[in-house]
Amino acid sequence: MQSGTNLLKVRDYNRRLVLEMIRLGNGVSRADIAERTGLTSQTVSNIVRRLLDEGFIVEAGKRRLEGGRKPRMGLRINPGAGYALGAHVDRDEVRVALLDLSGEVVARNHHGLFRESDPSEAIALISDSVEDVVGEAGVERERILGLGVACPGPLDPSSGVVHEPPGMPGWREVRMKEVLEAQTGYEVVVDNDAIASAVGERWMGSARGAQDFMFVYKGWGMGAGLFIGGQVYRGKTGTAGEIGHMPLDPNGPECSCGNRGCLIRYCSPQEISAAVRWRLQRGEASILREDFEATPESVDFAAVRRAALADDKLALGELKRSARVLGNALVGLVNILDLELVVIGGKGFGGIGYIYEHEIREAIERRSLYPDRREVRVELSTAEEDVGAVGAASLILHTYYAPRMRGLREV
Amino acid sequence: MQSGTNLLKVRDYNRRLVLEMIRLGNGVSRADIAERTGLTSQTVSNIVRRLLDEGFIVEAGKRRLEGGRKPRMGLRINPGAGYALGAHVDRDEVRVALLDLSGEVVARNHHGLFRESDPSEAIALISDSVEDVVGEAGVERERILGLGVACPGPLDPSSGVVHEPPGMPGWREVRMKEVLEAQTGYEVVVDNDAIASAVGERWMGSARGAQDFMFVYKGWGMGAGLFIGGQVYRGKTGTAGEIGHMPLDPNGPECSCGNRGCLIRYCSPQEISAAVRWRLQRGEASILREDFEATPESVDFAAVRRAALADDKLALGELKRSARVLGNALVGLVNILDLELVVIGGKGFGGIGYIYEHEIREAIERRSLYPDRREVRVELSTAEEDVGAVGAASLILHTYYAPRMRGLREV
Numbered sequence: 001m002q003s004g005t006n007l008l009k010v011r012d013y014n015r016r017l018v019l020e021m022i023r024l025g026n027g028v029s030r031a032d033i034a035e036r037t038g039l040t041s042q043t044v045s046n047i048v049r050r051l052l053d054e055g056f057i058v059e060a061g062k063r064r065l066e067g068g069r070k071p072r073m074g075l076r077i078n079p080g081a082g083y084a085l086g087a088h089v090d091r092d093e094v095r096v097a098l099l100d101l102s103g104e105v106v107a108r109n110h111h112g113l114f115r116e117s118d119p120s121e122a123i124a125l126i127s128d129s130v131e132d133v134v135g136e137a138g139v140e141r142e143r144i145l146g147l148g149v150a151c152p153g154p155l156d157p158s159s160g161v162v163h164e165p166p167g168m169p170g171w172r173e174v175r176m177k178e179v180l181e182a183q184t185g186y187e188v189v190v191d192n193d194a195i196a197s198a199v200g201e202r203w204m205g206s207a208r209g210a211q212d213f214m215f216v217y218k219g220w221g222m223g224a225g226l227f228i229g230g231q232v233y234r235g236k237t238g239t240a241g242e243i244g245h246m247p248l249d250p251n252g253p254e255c256s257c258g259n260r261g262c263l264i265r266y267c268s269p270q271e272i273s274a275a276v277r278w279r280l281q282r283g284e285a286s287i288l289r290e291d292f293e294a295t296p297e298s299v300d301f302a303a304v305r306r307a308a309l310a311d312d313k314l315a316l317g318e319l320k321r322s323a324r325v326l327g328n329a330l331v332g333l334v335n336i337l338d339l340e341l342v343v344i345g346g347k348g349f350g351g352i353g354y355i356y357e358h359e360i361r362e363a364i365e366r367r368s369l370y371p372d373r374r375e376v377r378v379e380l381s382t383a384e385e386d387v388g389a390v391g392a393a394s395l396i397l398h399t400y401y402a403p404r405m406r407g408l409r410e411v
Numbered sequence: 412m413q414s415g416t417n418l419l420k421v422r423d424y425n426r427r428l429v430l431e432m433i434r435l436g437n438g439v440s441r442a443d444i445a446e447r448t449g450l451t452s453q454t455v456s457n458i459v460r461r462l463l464d465e466g467f468i469v470e471a472g473k474r475r476l477e478g479g480r481k482p483r484m485g486l487r488i489n490p491g492a493g494y495a496l497g498a499h500v501d502r503d504e505v506r507v508a509l510l511d512l513s514g515e516v517v518a519r520n521h522h523g524l525f526r527e528s529d530p531s532e533a534i535a536l537i538s539d540s541v542e543d544v545v546g547e548a549g550v551e552r553e554r555i556l557g558l559g560v561a562c563p564g565p566l567d568p569s570s571g572v573v574h575e576p577p578g579m580p581g582w583r584e585v586r587m588k589e590v591l592e593a594q595t596g597y598e599v600v601v602d603n604d605a606i607a608s609a610v611g612e613r614w615m616g617s618a619r620g621a622q623d624f625m626f627v628y629k630g631w632g633m634g635a636g637l638f639i640g641g642q643v644y645r646g647k648t649g650t651a652g653e654i655g656h657m658p659l660d661p662n663g664p665e666c667s668c669g670n671r672g673c674l675i676r677y678c679s680p681q682e683i684s685a686a687v688r689w690r691l692q693r694g695e696a697s698i699l700r701e702d703f704e705a706t707p708e709s710v711d712f713a714a715v716r717r718a719a720l721a722d723d724k725l726a727l728g729e730l731k732r733s734a735r736v737l738g739n740a741l742v743g744l745v746n747i748l749d750l751e752l753v754v755i756g757g758k759g760f761g762g763i764g765y766i767y768e769h770e771i772r773e774a775i776e777r778r779s780l781y782p783d784r785r786e787v788r789v790e791l792s793t794a795e796e797d798v799g800a801v802g803a804a805s806l807i808l809h810t811y812y813a814p815r816m817r818g819l820r821e822v
Contacts, residue, residue, distance in 0.1 A: 235749020338646020
């Protein structure tokens with residue numbers, strides 16, 4: 001149910017909006033902010049004064065204007081005013097990053113998980129790793145705003161409980177937020193890996209300022225993080241983004257969800273390496289042949305990736321086929337959602353993301369509707385393997401600083 | 412770009428919100444409204460007082476409460492306080508409806524179009540038809556808030572210009588709003604048929620109060636109207652909802668958009684009747700055989716529909732096949748968008764909507780994710796053939812009365 005709004009919520013929203021303009025704008029002035037937001041100069045001045053007093057922003061020198069107009073004082077984020085920790089858990093590893101307020105990574109690390117079915121190992125590893133990066137960066141604890149955690153879903157971001165991520169059998173109703181807050185003393189925000197990646201990309205990647213975009217995240221599993229109207233979109237029950245279970249081929253392989261030809265059946269690392277092994281079994285030529293004949297299971301996704309990077313036709317062919325199926329799915333979603341941007345990222349695209357980027361861009365350029373009326377950008381996330389950890393840290397920044405409509409309309 | 416917000420916008424938003432609560436709630440009281448919106452009793456009282464003074468609402472008698480609490484005065488919309496006109500243009504007809512403020516249809520009519528390539532014929536017909544229904548209903552002109560027009564897209568709702576609807580070759584950059592305002596003297600709002608249907612369904616159909624839902628509209632063409640977070644969703648360039656061009660079968664027939672196996676290739680009336688004729692050609696049994704052998708082209712969609720209603724196996728089979736493909740597409744969209752409701756409607760579903768409703772409901776119940784965590788409703792619009800005209804009229808009510816976030820955040 002929508003709720004009414006009041007002056008306090010409005011003040012907080014306007015403050016977040018001004019902070020976002022300063023963050024996104026390159027040395028934006030008070031007058032620029034008033035112009036672009038429609039707020040009065042007085043309101044903008046008051047908000048800026050308070051942000052300066054609190055140390056969140058700094059004055060960054062006057063900027064000359066054309067036509068002899070009075071130069072305007074530019075404003076910038078003060079990067080050292082605050083820090084955010086991010087941790088990303090996937091099936092087989094934990095990655096941690098420490099970000100300053102401008103979104104720069106000041107320290108990072110990663111460790112493999114030995115027992116993928118044991119959430120307590122992952123949680124202990126997060127606790128230790130965050131202390132390590134804070135120590136390494138030499139940042140005072142008081143300056144750390146909180147710890148964001150990105151996990152495979154489904155999960156409940158309000159309680160911070162991770163339900164039952166597929167492929168992680170020991171994980172059931174894990175109270176991630178509660179346990180980590182007790183262990184670390186930081187405020188903890190938990191969200192799924194795709195949404196965290198989308199938030200990170202909007203905070204400091206190619207989605208800065210984007211209103212309607214999708215981040216396609218591929219780790220061990222696959223999901224989409226959606227921004228709609230500049231806000232994170234979660235759907236009615238919080239499960240939005242399950243892009244892996246879009247049925248795309250009525251004659252395709254059966255999927256555990258009950259459909260045939262779901263996207264995940266063409267895009268998961270396991271399916272791609274299985275398809276390569278099947279073609280090797282059939283006798284097709286490839287630089288992977290020798291390894292395959294010695295130990296078939298050695299031809300895993302890492303091997304396929306290495307072979308593709310060495311220009312192996314078979315490995316490249318399977319990756320391109322997978323990328324074309326994803327491109328097809330995204331053409332449909334661009335047509336329905338009229339997105340301005342699609343970003344792909346995550347470990348599952350590591351090293352070979354350029355193949356997907358190319359095929360998706362081509363599919364959208366050639367086969368989505370209204371090519372003359374709109375341009376849809378397709379980008380590979382620049383955060384690479386850290387996308388989840390950076391995204392997780394940005395959840396903290398987003399919680400504290402993003403101008404979210406949530407506060408304006410929900411109870 | 413998001414904009415700041417101020418007290419005037421907030422007041423207008425709160426007023427709309429209170430009006431919506433009264434409209435949706437069955438004799439809701441001031442105290443109920445305060446409780447549900449989080450607004451103070453004072454704010455609610457002031458807004459209600461003004462709405463009573465203006466005649467938009469009436470007090471509808473006291474309601475007893477359990478536990479001996481003080482009875483509360485119920486509030487209702489005053490249906491006769493205002494009226495809205497709606498006109499729906501499709502390729503071959505114009506339908507018009509007059510709605511009162513409660514959303515009841517008080518008068519309606521429809522006329523066929525002789526020259527589908529001539530927008531001026533359609534516009535003249537709208538002008539005449541709206542005068543007819545106003546006269547028939549005996550409503551004073553001053554009480555009519557405006558005229559909503561639903562058209563096939565793409566179009567620009569802000570200028571009211573219809574670009575180039577597919578299948579309507581004479582229609583190019585038609586200044587619908589401008590011309591109709593000059594001809595009728597009413598304020599005109601133009602929107603696409605799928606969005607108008609969605610707005611209508613939310614105003615007075617099965618989507619009342621729904622936050623995240625999709626209306627799948629099928630007329631001569633096909634489109635989806637999306638509500639996201641309780642707001643109409645248009646996408647980055649205003650073309651959101653092009654569900655017909657979701658590629659669903661890589662081995663399917665080629666589509667004009669450059670893809671293969673697009674949804675529209677399985678769902679348009681033309682494709683369905685062509686498939687039936689092809690099967691008749693191959694000699695399959697059907698009650699349509701005699702007609703087909705006399706005049707093949709007499710087996711059009713209307714004939715297929717009649718045959719299906721007479722339980723003809725061939726006709727039913729083709730409609731079910733089409734419904735299954737749509738069900739499949741919707742399973743993917745429910746998984747990605749986590750919708751709470753899918754409504755289907757429009758002339759293309761006329762008479763045989765129940766077949767689609769059944770197949771879609773079954774597909775979503777059986778094959779969408781998280782069946783234990785959520786219920787996704789599937790409904791056939793009750794507005795039947797008038798869905799576009801009723802939706803068009805509701806555009807006017809929506810413009811005047813819906814609590815839209817738009818005013819709170821856009822310039």
